[in-house]
Amino acid sequence: MADGRDVQWVEVGEGQSGQRVDNFLMARLKGVPRALVYRIVRKGEVRVNKKRVKVDHRLATGDLVRIPPLRVAPREAVKEVSxxxxxxxxxxxxxxxxxxxxxxxxxxxxxxxxxxxxxxxxxxxxxxxxxxxxxxxxxxxxxxxxxxxxxxxxxxxxxxxxxxLKKHQMDKQYLALVGGRWPARRDFVSARLERYELANGERRVRVDPAGKVARTRFAVREAFAGVTLVEAEPITGRTHQIRVHAAHAGHPLLGDDKYGTREGEAQARRLGLSRLFLHAASLTFPEPSSGRPVQIRAPLPEELEAALVRARAALA
Missing domain, CATH: 3.30.2350.10 (Pseudouridine synthase)
Structure with missing residues (x-):
């Protein structure tokens, strides 16, 4: 797959000022993996104003970026969107x-x-x-x-x-279906989290006193037979935070193939779930230009809504 037979010189516009050169290239080189972008920058094939740069170099309005012709092997290429x-x-x-x-x-x-x-x-x-x-x-x-x-x-x-995000001015609310009856008195789960790798290279997260500080607020939304719908708000933003904190509290998420239990697998099958029940239901953030608060809600996917309908029917 070729991304151009000739060298391109691209001028940086105002909208790209301050952007890293690797991200600038990724947005323009369709089908090119990031590893290849890093390689051509390191080799000096990419130039900014005719000078060699590093991948973290920040661009300025009016900079001229040299982009070399590339040929990407089919196994390397980013898949075209279907x-x-x-x-x-x-x-x-x-x-x-x-x-x-x-x-x-x-x-x-x-x-x-x-x-x-x-x-x-x-x-x-x-x-x-x-x-x-x-x-x-x-x-x-x-x-x-x-x-x-x-x-x-x-x-x-x-x-x-x-x-x-860094100033905690962004609120994220998730809906999760967990195993067991979540106690109404449990508001927060605070447990340090550490990332690690399995022997096959898969990344996981576990509770560890030496890990990074992590805190999640949980609130019961609806209780069913053997499962509970909770609202989860991550105060910190660690990888897999909600999933690991819920499991640590003794209530793993249904459909969780990394931190779930066999009992949870059985409950998921009973409710017709074939995916993780974790949904980012709402997001509130300050609008970048005006600072006014913007709140967006995402409806539950049909499969998750259907699981709740079955859970409610089991109580009837």
Whole structure:
């Protein structure tokens, strides 16, 4: 697959000012894996104003970026977005502002490619939204989690939203179905989390006193026979935080193939669940340009709603 037979010189616009050169290249080199982008930058094939740069070099308005011709082996290339995925993503935008958008991420789709994933949500969206010169994730969701995902359409918006995230001005509310009866008195789970790898290279998270501080607020929304629907609000933003904290509290999420139990697997089958019951139901953040609060809600996917209907029927 060729991305151009001749060297390209691309001028950096105002919307790309401050962007890292690797992210600038990723947005323009369709089908090129990040590892190859890093390689051509290290080898000096990419130049900014005729000078060699590192991958973390920040661009400025008016910079001229040299992009070499590339040929990508089929096994390396990022997969072209399918028509089905293109239509799914186009119909998943919940709300779009002038410099941001919130998408209702489908479960089973990784937010970015890598580690064997040929195409992630961000790569697919960049193909779908060819009208945008800039598109970056503000935060992430686990591959198996659905719901509100915020993206920035300009560099200034990304910086403003990242700042809001760091200052805890962004609220994320999740809905999760957990095993057992969650005690109403348990408001918070505070347990340090540590990332580690299994022998096969799979990344996991566990509670460890030497890990990073992590805190999640839980609130009971609805109790059923043997399971509870809870609202979860991560105060910190650690990998798999809600899933590991719920399991640590003795109430693993239904459909969780990493931190669940056999009893939870049986409960999931009984309710017709074939996926993780974790959904980013709402997101509140300050609008980048005005600072006004924006709240977006994502409806529960049909499969999760159907599981709740079955759980309610079991009580009748």
């Amino acid at each position: 028509e089905g995925l293109r239509n799914l993503l186009a119909g998943s935008v919940l709300v779009e502002g002038p410099d941001w958008l919130v998408i209702n991420k489908p479960a089973g789709l990784a937010v970015h490619g890598g580690s064997g994933v040929k195409i992630g949500l961000i790569e697919a969206l960049r193909q779908v939204r060819e009208d945008l010169d800039f598109l970056e994730l503000v935060h992430r969701l686990d591959r198996d989690t659905s719901g509100c995902l915020l993206l920035a359409k300009s560099r200034p918006a990304l910086l403003a939203l990242n700042d809001s």
